[in-house]
Amino acid sequence: MQSKMKESEPILEVENLSASTDNLPILKGVSLTVYPGEIHAIMGRNGCGKSTLSKIIAGHPSYNITNGDIKFLGENINSFEPEERAQSGIFLGFQYPIEIPGVSNLEFLRVSTNARRKFLNKEELDTFDFEELVQKKLEIVKMDHAFLSRSVNQGFSGGEKKRNEILQMALLEPKIAILDETDSGLDIDALRIVASGIKKISNAQTGIILITHYQRLLDEIEPNYVHVMADGKIIKTGGSELALELEKKGYEWTDNLVKKT
């Protein structure tokens, strides 16, 4: 299966990426290539740079790229605005989805979906057509329609926020989704809903990066590759068995690997 994947062009190429915030280096040469249909998991201790990597790929303005490149579908996107990246098909599922008081979730989802559709030269949806579309997508994450009339993420429980993220992913149909600790704060049932949602949305053309601490999400969605990050670098890459090994040996094991390098 893997060899077949490699025949196509990569979706995302992160090449020797270094980045800092407030002159503090966070990433120190990360390389990662994602082909269509692949699922990558990135694991590592808090503060190892996992979340930063995801934010930089999405274009967060607080980080400076000091070296290296990010390529999306072969094009260097280092200087792209976050909205351009999103429109062209990069999706970041937030670890802590942001609350936006006063802005209705439905309107937010519609504007955002239309921004993506516009990029794809698809017709923009009016409120009625969008209502139909969103109704279908709600089923994927088993969310109630009532969520749509509330303000974006405001007063949502942790699980509801995460499901709202996956709902956005379902609507935006990204080429690549980077899901930053989407599993944290979820109970078993919610985790299953989220995981099955991710599986339903992804296909042979999309790429997924799962950032996680825990094996339990990877039990639901089996990755092709597992990368272990420490101190701003990917220090080890392997198959899904690496996650199990990590679960057994703990991060102390990777700490020792860092010392060796």
Added chain:
Amino acid sequence: MVNENPVKDVVKEPYKYGFVTDIETEKIAKGLNEDIIRLISQKKEEPKYLLDFRLKAFKKWQKMKEPDWAELGYEKIDYQDIIYYSAPKQKEKISSLDEVDPKLLETFDKLGIPLTEQKKLTNVAVDAVFDSVSIATTFREELAEHGVIFCSISEAVKKHSNLIEKYLGTVVPASDNYFAALNSAVFSDGSFVYIPKGVTCPMDLSSYFRINSGDSGQFERTLIIAEESSSVSYLEGCTAPMFDTNTLHAAVVELIALDDASIKYSTVQNWYAGDEEGIGGIFNFVTKRGKCLGKRSKISWSQVETGSAITWKYPSCLLLGEESVGEFYSVALTNNLQQADTGTKMIHIGPKTKSTIVSKGISAGNSINSYRGLVKMGTKAKGSRNYSQCDSMLIGDQASANTFPYIKSQQPNSEIEHEASTCRISEDQLFYLQSRGIEFEEAVSMMVSGFCRDVFNQLPMEFAAEADKLLALKLEGSVG
């Protein structure tokens, strides 16, 4: 990709109503004295009681001091350097719109307020005021069928003198404050509305105020009377050309609601605000007050204040009638070097009166935006209630917001509730919206609209959409 401080200063969208209409005008000499007042009154062929009203007000004004308690800073206004009457030259008596100078019609066309029969707005009657005079009022016959009077105040003085004499100055007395006294002495035109008993006004009424000349002030006066069990929704819009001098606008609006009557008064104020350096712009000193005279009467103010270099405005309600209701919904947006000191006064006099205040202040650029409000429960206001909510939103790190709520209660059996909050549009919120493909500017405007939603919901439909667009326009380039 990296923007050191993504939420910062200001580049402003050019003001699209800034054109000047080249038209021959009749102006009187600059300056203010008794002779000028007599001249204005004479030009308008006013009865003696009105001249006396003006002269009395002028005497009071001369003894008064310009208020300085507001959070506003501006160079002293030279009241002798202002022209108090300026009117486009036209035929003495205009019987139909065909006789109105086409240039004037064109002006209002350009402002989106077409007046001619073919083009006029459907279901909104418009009174168009240009500098000191009313140009035209649409739908008069249709309104007359319902007994509704909607005309310029000058015309009302001539045709409905009994109503003017009975009500003018009863809500805002000439001695009320410095700018009200000035207005009472020199007011030139404005709108008059009378809704007879039991009539629900069949359409929205609207006045559109246009300042055209740079050196004359606009002092309009509006009077709305709603008889028993009647109701009306009134809209007010304002624009002015761009001049590098400041133009004074000192209006007085009086509303009177009798038993079971209701008046809804909505304003979208978009006077020229001056440029980025704060040169030019309208000084907007306005006294607006409604008197809920009757039982169960209701007066509701909603305003979207986006223009003017300076806004000094406190639309208020005197709640006299038992169970009468006062409401104030406000969005005030300031950008660049604009200053706004605005709010309301809810004076509870009668028992079981109720008031609601919802104020949303948005300050961007280097602007100052203050809410100032008074809630007073009089000795007889037993069982009365007030709820106030004052929220401020800051955009960038140079703008400031203040809230000055004053509360006076002489009645222990009354409730006053006040909530206030301040927020800043955070980088994380913006990034979240952007990371969903929403453009930066649109993200800001979505958040601002969201912040103002409680107030926009109160505006008449066509106004709400306009207000939303206006805010987006005003904020364009204010961040980023």
